[in-house]
Amino acid sequence: MSEALSFRFSVDGENFTSAGQASVQVKKNLRQLGLDPEIIRRVSIAMYEGEINMVIHAGGGVAEVKVAEEFVEIILEDHGPGIADIEQAMQAGFSTAPDKIRSLGFGAGMGLPNMKRYTDYMDIESKVGEGTRITMRVNIT
Amino acid sequence: MKICTIKELLDARVLAGEERLGNHVYSACGSDMMSDVLAYVKDQAVLLTGLVNTQVIRTAEMMDMVCVVFVRSKTPTPEMISLAEESGLVLLATDKRMYEACGILYSGGLVSNKVKKATV
Numbered sequence: 001m002s003e004a005l006s007f008r009f010s011v012d013g014e015n016f017t018s019a020g021q022a023s024v025q026v027k028k029n030l031r032q033l034g035l036d037p038e039i040i041r042r043v044s045i046a047m048y049e050g051e052i053n054m055v056i057h058a059g060g061g062v063a064e065v066k067v068a069e070e071f072v073e074i075i076l077e078d079h080g081p082g083i084a085d086i087e088q089a090m091q092a093g094f095s096t097a098p099d100k101i102r103s104l105g106f107g108a109g110m111g112l113p114n115m116k117r118y119t120d121y122m123d124i125e126s127k128v129g130e131g132t133r134i135t136m137r138v139n140i141t
Numbered sequence: 142m143k144i145c146t147i148k149e150l151l152d153a154r155v156l157a158g159e160e161r162l163g164n165h166v167y168s169a170c171g172s173d174m175m176s177d178v179l180a181y182v183k184d185q186a187v188l189l190t191g192l193v194n195t196q197v198i199r200t201a202e203m204m205d206m207v208c209v210v211f212v213r214s215k216t217p218t219p220e221m222i223s224l225a226e227e228s229g230l231v232l233l234a235t236d237k238r239m240y241e242a243c244g245i246l247y248s249g250g251l252v253s254n255k256v257k258k259a260t261v
Contacts, residue, residue, distance in 0.1 A: 016194075016196075017194070017195050017220075018195075019196065019199075020195075020196060020199035020203075023199070023203060024199060024202060024203075024228075027202070027203070037205070041182065041203070041204070041205055044203050045179055045182075045203050045204065048179070048199065048200075048203045049176070049179060052196070102174075104192075104194055104196065105173060105174055105175040105176075105190075105192045105194065105196055105197065105200075106174075106175055106176055106196070107176075108174045108176040108177055109176075110174075110176035110177060110179070110180055111176055113180075114176060114179050114180055117180070
């Protein structure tokens with residue numbers, strides 16, 4: 001069994017303009033690996049939403065993408081404020097993003113639901129005041 | 142519908158991807174909220190938006206869209222234009238408002254009926 005390929009990115013929390021750069025890079029890397037376009041699209045959209053969330057809410061963080069034989073795994077980790085009520089945060093339309101972010105086209109309360117929708121597995125570990133770790137997987141087969 | 146037809150119907154200016162005006166578009170989406178755009182995958186879609194920032198280009202790129210139309214005379218920044226060129230997107234700008242622009246394309250035959258659920 002071959003070892004999983006992995007990519008690691010630091011997500012800059014200060015710069016909304018550059019948010020999404022890691023996802024763009026991941027999309028390019030997955031294309032080079034010759035993965036199915038639909039799989040690539042699902043991975044990159046889920047990661048992009050997660051990256052935007054880290055910039056909006058957590059002041060940045062670290063994103064890691066692993067390509068295993070059976071799935072692509074995305075791990076997003078931040079040391080932001082954490083999510084107090086995960087069930088509530090998962091509801092479509094629920095958002096704590098400030099108006100400034102809405103005026104930029106995000107903060108509609110669709111980020112986490114979209115991440116779940118595009119992936120086959122999603123797990124959120126979060127502690128208020130400590131941070132959040134999100135693990136997502138998209139099956140390749 | 143060909144992108145050059147969209148350009149004609151909306152009396153739009155071409156800001157990026159002039160050489161790709163012959164490409165086809167099969168569905169459309171009009172929104173200023175990028176997360177709403179990201180919620181449903183469409184085939185070779187065009188995005189109509191009044192929002193101007195780099196995330197519009199990234200959203201279109203993530204969704205494998207082929208064209209973005211800026212409505213209400215909005216003009217993208219040089220950075221957005223260069224990002225669009227890099228990712229092979231066509232950028233158009235029209236003076237028409239969102240409702241009118243969407244209506245013109247819809248009556249022109251670009252009916253957004255090709256939405257498919259993301260998780261298959």
